[in-house]
Amino acid sequence: MNDFLPYAFFRGQLVPFPEAQLSIATHALHYGTGAFGGLRGIPDPENPDRVLLFRLDRHCQRLSQSAKFLHFELSAEEIFKAIEAFVQKNQPSQSFYIRPFVYTSDLGIAPRLHNIEKDFFIYGLQLGDYLSPEGVSCRISSWYRQEDRSLPLRGKISGAYIASSLAKTEAVASGFDEAILMNSQGKVCEATGMNLFMVRNGRLITPGYDQDILEGITRDSVIRVAQDLGIPVDQRPIDKSELFIADEVFLSGTAAKVTPVKQVENYLTPCDRPITDQIRQQLTLITEGRLAAYQDWVFPIALR
Structure with a gap:
């Protein structure tokens, strides 16, 4: 409960x-x-x-x-x-x-x-861990992410989450932890309540806003932290097949934080995730208020 x-x-x-x-x-x-x-x-x-x-x-x-x-x-x-x-x-x-x-x-x-x-x-x-910090398995959903011309996807409109609900249940019923939704153009979009990143050849890659994704706040944080760490970041369309050969894949969101993806469909991702781990560790330090350079991201509220 x-x-x-x-x-x-x-x-x-x-x-x-x-x-x-x-x-x-x-x-x-x-x-x-x-x-x-x-x-x-x-x-x-x-x-x-x-x-x-x-x-x-x-x-x-x-x-x-x-x-x-x-x-x-x-x-x-x-x-x-x-x-x-x-x-x-x-x-x-x-x-x-x-x-x-x-x-x-x-x-x-x-x-x-x-x-x-x-x-x-x-x-x-x-709320502790929403998804397993050890990593999750994902399937490509048969359900597609809506288009901004049919729903205002720049907002977290509650009615839009029927697609996420359908995709999540489909994934779990077929033996996976999470679902990855494609957009109407057949490109990788996002998970059911998380943005998606992959790493290829040392570059961090994520779908851009023109791919009908949610403007995730954790997504923005990941990008800024990666850039500060000197990791190149590309915001561009991603093909499904790229996920199968990616060096690393992870999900980001308020509830999910930074969660590694260990499997996409029947393709296993490498166990070594240096960029994912580096970003996750940095974000943990930031949320705990331990990095002065990001103090404006952390809001203290006195309880007494």
């Missing part, structure tokens, strides 16, 4: 988690007219009276932008303050995950975004 944090931010106030209830007629439940974020927090290794949130400003900015697709004006500052109050109220003592969500909160059956109420809530749960 999920270990939910005891309080939620719901309808503008902090309430016990079990009291944050929605009607079965809630518009967003029927039409996927919501957008969410996700960010991690950890107890500060150097100070037991505070927690550290990774790139809180970017997460608030992205959720604010996602809300605009729903015709909902919700500023990044409002989200920031609500998350800060939420964390202070919950007093988390272990690694945790925060899920803020904007949605059409009205009751009704007409699919629309005009003349309809919107709202914003936050809940959280204790």
